[in-house]
Amino acid sequence: MSYFLNLVFAGLAVGALYGLLAMGYAIIFKVSRVVNFAQGEIMMLIAYMAYSVALRTDGSALLVVLAVLVSSVAVGFLIERFVVRPMLGQPVFSLVMMTIALAILIRSVAALIWGNYPYRFPGAETVQPFVIAGVYIQPLQMVLLAVYGAICVAVWAFLRFNIVGIAMRATASDATVSMLMGVSVTRLYRTAWVVSALIAGIAGILFANINHIGPDMAHIGIRAFPATILGGLDSVIGSAVAGLIIGVVESLTGGYVAATYKEIAGFVVILFVLMIRPYGLFGQRNIERV
Template sequence: MSYLSSLVVSGLVVGTMYGLVAMGFAIIFKVSRVVNFAQGEVMMLIAYISFSVALRTNGSMPLVVLSVMASSVLLGILIERLVVRPMLGQPIFSLVMMTIALAVLLRSVIGLVWGTDPMRMPGGSAGSSIDVLGTNIQPAQIALVGIYLSACAGIWAFLRYSVLGIAMRATATDPTVALLMGLSVSKLYRVAWILSAILAGLTGLLFANIYHVGLDMGHVGIQAFPAVILGGLDSVLGAALGGLVIGVAENLAGGYIGSGYKEIAGFAIILLVMMVRPHGLFGEKDIERV
């Protein structure tokens, strides 16, 4: 039982990381119907920026967090202005391909600027771990869980009660009607990309503190993608919950079947779910009149 509980607890911790990245996917898709395949690379770039700031400030966490927030907002604005806005009115597939090109570009820039060797985050192992059901949890992992819960509550309240959140939901329902009602769709797209970048940045910072800073960080975006499909591409909280399911499923598959099955467990789950609910567990059905 202790082995099972250890796998579940560690899977839930990893699942919170998947959930945060998946929420970033879902926010952008909910507003613009675009899947951002550069989400993992955005996370990686902000993590490298935080690494550089940590090196120059002796690991000062307040300054590192401030740099993460500032670079996330700036990167979200730049992507929306330079990549998304010129593509408005074009087929969605074209914009999706642009996000793939953006992912390749960011990965190349990171390799040129910081190199390809993985590096440890200054002060990343600071603090003593605590025992949870026989599993040692690091302070950064505790912070990861706390940020995950805070993000779920904050985004739910933002989308449900704030003026911007309600406008984003209206735009997701019908962008044309939203334009006719006087809403600035480009502004709402920008807010969505900023929120997505902030979630990616915080995840990247915590990943760097728990593990390392390296070019393999971008794979977190691919590993989190089954979570957003499982929960529903247009359901932000569903994507967050899907991250927990995928994290636990990967750990159980790796622990009881074999480490080689860990990477494919999430994709196996979404294949099964999509045969029953193609729109995901919490996604909304698209009904079109023909």
């Protein structure tokens, strides 16, 4: 039983990271109907920027957090302004290919600047895990889960009660009507990319402190993508919850089946779920009159 609980907790910790990235996927898709396949690379880039700041400030936590916030906003804004906005009005396939090209570009630039080797994040403390009911828990894993919960609540409140969040939901329903009502769709696109980059940056800095920082961080974006599909591409909170499901499934698969099957476990789950609910567990069915 202790072994099972340890696998579940480890899966929840990884799933929280997936859930954060999945929220970033869903926020952009909800507003613009674009799947951003550069989400993992954006997380990696912001983490590297924070790493550079940490090297020069002896790992000052306050300055590193400030660097994450500033670099996330800057990266999200620049990508939306100079990469996404010129592509508006183009076929969705072109936009998706653009995000793939952006992912390759970011990965190449990061390799040129920081190299291809993993690093230990400066100031990351090696704290002994504590045990509760036979479950080994790292303090930073608890921090990750707490941040995950706080961001879920903040994003839900933002979409539910904030005027910008309500406008984003309206635009997702019908962008043309929203424009006729005076909503600046371009500004909402920018907000979506900035918020998505901010969540990715927070996820990246947490992962870097728990594990390491390196080019392999970018692959987490692809491993988190099944959570977005499972939860529903148009459901931000649903994608976050699905991240926990995918994380636990991967952990149990690695523990009871084989570690080599962990990476495909999430895709197997969505394969079965989509045969029953093509729009995801929490997504909305789209009905079109023809």
